[in-house]
Amino acid sequence: MAQHAGYSRWCYNWGLSLWNVAYKAGYKPNIRIIREVFTNHTKPLYPWMKNLSSKVYQYAFRNLGEAFKRFFKGLGKYPKFKKKGRSDSFTIDNSGKPIELNGWSHKLPFIGWVKTYEPIEARTKKITISRQAGDWYLSCSYEFNATTTPKKTDVIGVDLGVKTLATLSDGKVVTSVRSYRQFEAKLSREQYLNRHKEVGSANWKKAQQKIARLLRKVANIRKDALHKLTTYLAKNHGRVSIEDLNVSGMLRNHKLAKSIADQGFYEFRRQLEYKCEWYGSELVVVDRFFPSSKTCSNCGHVQDMPLELRTYYCPECGLSIDRDLNASINLRDAVGSVVNACG
Numbered sequence: 001m002a003q004h005a006g007y008s009r010w011c012y013n014w015g016l017s018l019w020n021v022a023y024k025a026g027y028k029p030n031i032r033i034i035r036e037v038f039t040n041h042t043k044p045l046y047p048w049m050k051n052l053s054s055k056v057y058q059y060a061f062r063n064l065g066e067a068f069k070r071f072f073k074g075l076g077k078y079p080k081f082k083k084k085g086r087s088d089s090f091t092i093d094n095s096g097k098p099i100e101l102n103g104w105s106h107k108l109p110f111i112g113w114v115k116t117y118e119p120i121e122a123r124t125k126k127i128t129i130s131r132q133a134g135d136w137y138l139s140c141s142y143e144f145n146a147t148t149t150p151k152k153t154d155v156i157g158v159d160l161g162v163k164t165l166a167t168l169s170d171g172k173v174v175t176s177v178r179s180y181r182q183f184e185a186k187l188s189r190e191q192y193l194n195r196h197k198e199v200g201s202a203n204w205k206k207a208q209q210k211i212a213r214l215l216r217k218v219a220n221i222r223k224d225a226l227h228k229l230t231t232y233l234a235k236n237h238g239r240v241s242i243e244d245l246n247v248s249g250m251l252r253n254h255k256l257a258k259s260i261a262d263q264g265f266y267e268f269r270r271q272l273e274y275k276c277e278w279y280g281s282e283l284v285v286v287d288r289f290f291p292s293s294k295t296c297s298n299c300g301h302v303q304d305m306p307l308e309l310r311t312y313y314c315p316e317c318g319l320s321i322d323r324d325l326n327a328s329i330n331l332r333d334a335v336g337s338v339v340n341a342c343g
Contacts, residue, residue, distance in 0.1 A: 001090075001111065001129055001136055007052045008090035009082045011060040014038065016079055019068075031065035053110035059091035059126075089130035098123050101140070114138070133212035148280030151238040157332030158233065158242050159292065159324045160268065162259045166229060167324035169332040174229055179221035180262040187214050222264050226271055234275035241331045242269065244288040284335050297321065297329040 015034050022029040038057065043049055049057075070076035093099070094109045101120040107113050108127060116138060124140040131137070157169035165176040194207040233240050247265050251257045269285075276283040286292070293305050296314040305312065305323065312319070312326040 001131070002088070004052055004056050004090045004092075004111070004129075005088040005131060006084070007049065008056045008060045009084065009088070011038065011057040012064055013081045014042070015061050015064045016081060019064075031061050031068070034064075035061045053092050055092045055095075055109070056090045063091075087130070089128060091126055091128045093126040098125060099127060099140075106138075133216045134209050144278070146278040146280070149235045151281070152236045153238070155239040155241065155332050155335050156233065156237040157328040157330070157335075158240060159328035159331060160242070160245065160263065160265055161324050162256060162263065164324065165225065165263060166268075167322070167328050169325075169328040171325065173324075176263060177221055177225045178259075178262055179218045179225075180258070182221070183214055183218055187211065187218075190214060222262070223267065226264055226268050230268060230271040230275050233272065234279045234281045237281060239282045239284055239335055240272060240276060241284045241286060241335045242272070243290065243292060243327075243331060244285045245269075246288055286331055286334050290330075290334060292327040292330040292334070293323060295326075295330050297326045297333070 015031070015038070018034055018037070019029045035058070038061070043057075064079060067076065067079040071078050092109055092111070099109065101122045101124065103119050103121075105113055105115050106120065111129075120138075122140060122142040124142045127138060127140045129136055129138055153170065155169075159167045161167060161176075163176070164173050166174040168174070190207065190211050194204065194211065197204040197207055245265055247260070250260050250265075253260075272283055275281075291302055293312075295302050296312070296317065296319055298319045299314060299317040301314050301316040303315070310323050312321050312323050314320075
């Protein structure tokens with residue numbers, strides 16, 4: 001698998017290099033011509049490529065083409081050369097035939113038999129294998145039959161925060177796991193011990209793998225908490241109302257950037273979008289300029305609310321309520337106006 005990942009990286013970088021040279025020479029390069037040049041002229045010069053799956057280089061050039069499409073559409077930056085050890089991956093298929101994944105052991109095209117830590121039951125057309133922190137991961141897409149689940153609540157508002165992950169309009173508070181904060185001291189220690197090691201040495205590689213595994217653990221804890229929350233919301237509520245947060249703008253606040261990044265707001269919305277489709281729910285995204293924290297959920301009075309004030313007190317009706325709970329109730333009540341505006 002390491003050889004196949006290296007093959008994919010080599011072809012990607014070769015194609016990107018040829019693209020750059022052709023463009024500087026005044027030509028208009030495209031992936032189809034680059035792939036033909038590689039197949040007919042470059043590949044015969046390297047005998048070791050015959051021992052690896054030809055599907056690898058085909059998908060490498062396809063990925064390069066997609067990267068340029070995203071760049072030309074303004075959706076991404078100009079493609080960069082890949083480096084060994086960073087996002088090592090490759091994609092293979094079975095020449096049009098489906099790949100059957102059953103149980104713990106799986107026979108992959110050209111790779112052979114591999115074992116997974118969890119049983120998989122899927123039928124797919126292609127498989128991507130990637131390496132993270134020294135371990136190999138198998139990912140694939142397959143048809144999923146979504147089922148609509150019975151809903152306990154018609155509408156619920158969700159206010160995301162820094163101190164707590166989420167506050168729901170029914171009063172439930174989901175505490176933040178703060179995975180990065182948990183391992184920040186240990187991660188800092190490992191990085192401190194690695195500061196004087198010679199780059200590329202065996203000890204440097206061991207230390208880098210320790211750091212990578214620790215970062216993977218931090219990410220997995222965060223994803224696990226987000227998956228549990230988004231699944232609960234999508235399964236049990238007919239409509240889920242959230243705010244359209246400007247995450248990139250929030251990260252400019254250097255005092256809160258670390259805590260905001262540790263929550264995973266973007267990943268929360270991404271998971272909620274597809275899970276609502278799975279379970280027959282509707283995701284309602286309220287405009288980011290809606291004053292959910294400044295508005296009284298009882299009488300509608302609007303007032304300024306600095307971040308240090310954690311309790312909302314309304315001078316008009318006398319309501320005293322938690323700031324995040326008040327915001328989540330306002331997001332819930334805003335669903336009707338948002339739906340009518342969309343309609």
